[in-house]
Amino acid sequence: MAKPKIRSELRFLLNGEDVALADVAPDATLLDFLRLSRSLRGTKEGCAEGDCGACTVLVGRLSGGKLVYESVNACIRFLGSLDGTHVVTVEHLRGESGQLHPVQQAMVDFHGSQCGFCTPGFVMSLYALWMKSPDPSNAEIEKALQGNLCRCTGYEAIVRAAHAISSYGKAAKDPLAVERKAVTARLEQLRDGLRVEIGAGRQRLIVPADVADFARLLEAEPAATVVAGSTDVGLWVTKHMRDISPVIFIGGLDGLKTISEDKDAGDGKIISIGAGVTYTEAFAALAKRIPAFGPLFDRIGGEQVRNMGTIGGNIANGSPIGDTPPPLIALGAMLTLRKGKARRTIPLEDFFIAYGRQDRQPGEFVEAVHVPVPDEGTHFAVHKVTKRRDEDITAVLGAFHLTLAQDGTVADVCIAYGGMAATPKRAYAVEKALIGQPWTEATVMAAMDRYAEDFAPLTDMRASAEYRAMAARNLLLRFHAETSGTRAPLTVTREKAA
Ligand SMILES: Cc1cc2nc3c(=O)[nH]c(=O)nc-3n(C[C@H](O)[C@H](O)[C@H](O)COP(=O)(O)OP(=O)(O)OC[C@H]3O[C@@H](n4cnc5c(N)ncnc54)[C@H](O)[C@@H]3O)c2cc1C
Ligand code: FES
Ligand code: FES
Structure with a gap:
């Protein structure tokens, strides 16, 4: 087998700058990098577990050729997962002559901040919402802010500010919208199809070139930690100080991000969701076909967690309180597991054997879950x-x-x-x-x-x-x-x- 070509540095965009890092620990977080290495201290650390939103930044990534910006929690996001992305922090909102961004000005004018500790996080969540929905409803605002906690201001003022943002500027004229083409081209350039491997021995950080490369890597090194959205694994590091190295980052693999519907599958329709599809993407597809899922999805984590976490991770972690396995089991979902080139598909229900034990062999990973659409009348x-x-x-x-x-x-x-x-x-x-x-x-x-x-x-x-x-x-x-x-x-x- 030909040896894969390897790049030994991570490359991404940070605000307006190109970043290339050749020395990165497998468990280095984006938040520490921003605050400690780059002195970008507008991004705050509150809980360090994905709950409070003080560390919210935007990550832009190519999805089906389109550049999508999403709010994420920098405290539980590992640097290794950022290869080929555009990280945007609150500092990037500063206007050319130092003026406040429309989101910030609205927060000031509508008294959306008191001590200010939570404010950059709120600003970034509202910024993500404003770009998607410049004239949001109350429900959209509340959903966008589920993952942001404020202890002193009270949410009413912040919601009023959120409604007012478009009167301070047009989302279509925002620098991130105007520069979209140039950033898309730059991110395309960064995607050279190579495996990224940094460090030696156990202290390695690996971003596979593609799913086949991931399958080979995990088969050869079954004790490596697989990281998809890091909404569980992030806390192993920030709260439990666990050594997770070596780490294989799979969250950016296009081959695990597919959603397809097989309309001719047996006696019904089946939606197949790749293990790397985020909650946000999976929910959009599932709730359209199975509306009963909608209200559940809005209650999983906050927007930042839904933008990172995957259904694959929710299944693979084997938790007795993961929210997606019970409804998927009730629908009769099947799970595809892969080891090297070999695949097997089992009823999802059979995957869960006992507490902390799943039907997963060393070197095997979750590739996709297949969800039958319930028949009409059921x-x-x-x-x-x-x-x-x-x-x-x-x-x-x-x-x-x-x-x-x-x-x-x-x-x-x-x-x-x-x-x-x-x-x-x-x-x-x-x-x-x-x-x-x-x-x-x-x-x-x-x-x-x-x-x-x-x-x-x-x-x-x-x-x-x-x-x-x-x-x-x-x-x-x-x-x-x-x-x-x-x-x-x-x-x-x-x-x-x-
Ligand atoms: C603030 C907060 C709120 C949350 N709220 C909820 C909630 O309301 N409901 C809920 O159910 N969960 C919740 N979670 C937990 C978490 O979001 C989910 O369990 C999530 O689905 C995990 O997915 P991930 O991609 O982030 O997994 P990761 O953290 O990347 O990985 C989780 C585990 O799965 C393994 N893994 C990941 N992908 C694969 C794969 N393809 N093959 C094999 N192994 C794999 C990893 O090695 C690890 O053991 C919350 C988490 C946070 C931080
Ligand atoms: S610091 Fe609280 S969510 Fe990151
Ligand atoms: S303004 Fe103090 S925590 Fe929100």
Whole structure:
């Protein structure tokens, strides 16, 4: 096999400057680079775990030949993932004669800042929104700011500023819009198709040339850490001080970023999503075809996390509280795993073996997930229960996929939960109690007694075991109410749930 050509420096654009780095640690974060190496201290460090948005910057990347700018969290973004991108920090907003940018001027005039620590992060999130949607609705503004926390100003003033930005300038005349062609050409030049490899031995940082190169690399070095969006792995470094080297960065591989729909697959349509597709991109495709996904997606992380994190990572990490596995299992999704050139496709459900154990061989990686679009006339819903509505980790999540027969009995039902066991898990006993029965409240109430056979949930800081058991049962009741046009009765008591 021919030896791949290797480049031994990372190359990207930072504001208006070309950057080439030959000495980069595998776990070096963008935030440290900006603040410590480049003295760009407008980007702040608050939580260092992707929650507060103080470190928000924009990353521009080519997606299908188009330049897309997205807000990301610099604190959990590794430098190695930035090859071939354009990083934009708040300093880049300074006008030629030092004047404030329209987003900044609106924040000043509408009193959107007090202590100011969060302000650069808010400015960058609003900047990303303004470029996408110059006249945003309240809902768009709230969504864009889910990942930004302000302790002192209060959000009302910031929302008013967000509405006013376009009265200070036109998004189409913004430097990032005007320079789009030139930056696109520059990023195209940076994509030379070479593998990037920096460092030696364990202390290596690798950006594979393509998916085949990644497959070869991981097969040869199965203990390497694979990093896609780094919304999990970033915290291993910033919070747990773990040594993650050597690291293989796959977030920029086009071959893992494909979304396709097979309209002739067996008896239904299947949407295939590459493991490197971000939440933002995957959600746009999935929610269009399966609208019940929409409300869930808006409650996963904040915009910055959704712009980085992938469904592939959400599956591969094997977390019992990952939000996408239960609904994907309820829909009967399949998973393609690849090792070298060999591929196998298994039901997603079978991937999760036990806590911290998945059906993944050394050197194997998640390549794609295949999601059947539910047939018309079937019912599908997913409900997430958390302590606060936005940007919170799941206590319990239930996903329900129901097919009713002509006579109103349950022809088929698939129910999967997160937060109820050591892995995402089906409620087999409950399903069994429902199949063949009339889809009535009485059937559902009787089936609820079977939950104890399926789950023995834990108590932790998010919820008690008793709460989880009760919430899981009530979600089924809610699903029945939604699908039968009745109101959910308030009859499920703490005693019954225990
Ligand atoms: C602030 C914040 C909020 C969050 N909110 C939510 C939430 O609401 N719901 C939720 O479910 N999650 C949430 N998360 C967790 C996280 O976003 C998800 O688990 C995410 O999907 C992980 O994807 P990633 O691409 O960032 O993975 P990474 O961090 O890059 O990797 C995660 C794990 O998967 C492995 N991996 C990644 N891709 C592959 C692959 N293709 N093949 C094999 N292994 C691979 C990595 O080696 C690592 O073990 C949140 C995280 C943060 C920081
Ligand atoms: S510092 Fe809080 S999200 Fe990065
Ligand atoms: S202005 Fe102080 S945290 Fe937002």
